[in-house]
Amino acid sequence: MSQVLDTPPSPAEPSPQGSGAATARAAAPTPAELAARYGLTVSGSRPSLPAYVVQLWQRRHFITAFATAKLTAQYSQAKLGQVWQIMTPLLNAAVYYLIFGILLGTKRNVPDFVPFLVTGVFVWTFTQQSVQTGTRAISGSLGLVRALHFPRASLPISYCIQQLQQLLFSMCALVVILLCFGVPPAPSWLLAIPALTLQFVFNAGLSLIMARLGSKTPDLSQLMPFLLRTWMYTSGVMWSIDRMLSGRDIPQIVKLLLQANPAAVYIDLMRFSLIDSFHAGQLPPHVWALAAGWALLAGVGGFIYFWQAEETYGRG
Template identity: 80%
Template sequence: MSQVLHTPPPRQATVDDDLATLAARHGLAVSGARPSLPEYVRQLWARRHFIVAFSTAKLTSQYSQAKLGQVWQVMTPLLNAAVYYLIFGVLLDSKRDVPDYIPFLVTGVFIWTFTQSSIMSGTRAISGNQGLVRALHFPRAALPISFALQQLQQLLFSMAALVVILLCFGVPIAFSWLLVVPALVLQFTFNAGVSMILARVGAKTPDISQLMPFLLRTWMYLSGVMWSIDRLTRQHDLPHPVIVMLKLNPPAVYIDLMRYALIDSFHAHQLPPHVWAAATGWALIAGVGGFIYFWKAEETYGRG
């Protein structure tokens, strides 16, 4: 009786191997895979028109249900400034020894509101737009950047009211007002970077948005919005690390730069040392670091 030798069947490829081979044969790639950093920047730049249009649409719709409409873009920070003036300027007498206290206060409130609103909206940029993230393929960094751009546009609307307040209180127009442009560019870069960091955190932990108002309120009190950091550090014997922390606190740096640019009674000696280097450093650390931190989790957004 002859024996028939059977050749053992070849090892079957795994399902994953089959799918990978099939995808490679037809030039397919993993959906939502993270591109390289240069490619990610290129994709983001290619969608710059979407970023601008999205931020403008969000700004337009923000007060669409209110009867006063876009007037609230200016009224909200002005009302906040009025409350802070009553509490800090009058009751706590923070206006003492601070020349042009109302322009000083309003400038601080407007510039702080820019940072605060950018960070708050950035925290919910991914978690609050899951439908858009899951439906369309685009660089997710476009969302926190567009929200920061929305707040910049709102600040520019508010600046018209700020200019009127400055002129009404006798602050003259000066060439130093041109410093507003580089100061706002640096602050926008910082805001966008922090927004991207918190957008990634908020995508995994949505509850962070409930904690942020308390953290931001504490940060505001440390940033010299309603009081003069320079006067405080001169009149009180504070430890040197505390003085450095207060003066180089990022929002305080940008607020002081704007006050120096706009208010003639706010002099250079009231600025922290190397203020432009500090403002540029914070913008680069937050902007570049936040962008890379956000990019590293690109393929996880919208999943789960």
């Protein structure tokens, strides 16, 4: 009696069951296809530059509310409260007047020296504080950055808005000082609006640059006071650059650098706008073009520089 054995299937011939599984696997979409189908993106990935601008605009109310809350909380523990928003820059101006105006004699041959000095201190403080707070904008808010998804540029920009609000409080005191020292209101005061607008764009761009640098190098915030102090002394806050340079044997390149210094440009524009004794001859050549150029360079360049590292903030 013969025994018939079935021939096993050839390896090249797939079983019906295996063929169905392979077909199912081939038909299943990949994770990338699923993400594309449902519009999913990698969490924390950098959006395109136009999309990033749109996201910032959509969160404009958050940015302004955050800035106002920071300004309100700044002196909430002090007994004088928000009065310190005006007292702090005034006390700084008083110290500079004593040291530079009286002891070093920089007030000689400078008409309306007190309004001249106070204007310089207030405008410089706007830039100084914008840079300092911007340097710590990311590194000092890591809990917020890691907990919520939002465009990180909101933080340094909101800190600049906070400093602008602080400056507007100080400007109220400046107007009183101008009137007390016999500086009459004039149509030129309206020039302060475009001057402050250009300075705000410059400060915001510089703050964005420092925010990116400070997020990777926290020690930078310890170095900034020394760098800012050096910048202040070369910006004509306490003295007139025009009068100090006249009649001195200083290389022309040094004169040009001092006159084109962005902080000095915005300070001079504000003095020209508010103080009638500060005339156009004391301004550097093409001052409005300089102010607009610095604002465009720092504002646009700083924004793009910050955006390029958007997906790295708060990591590591």
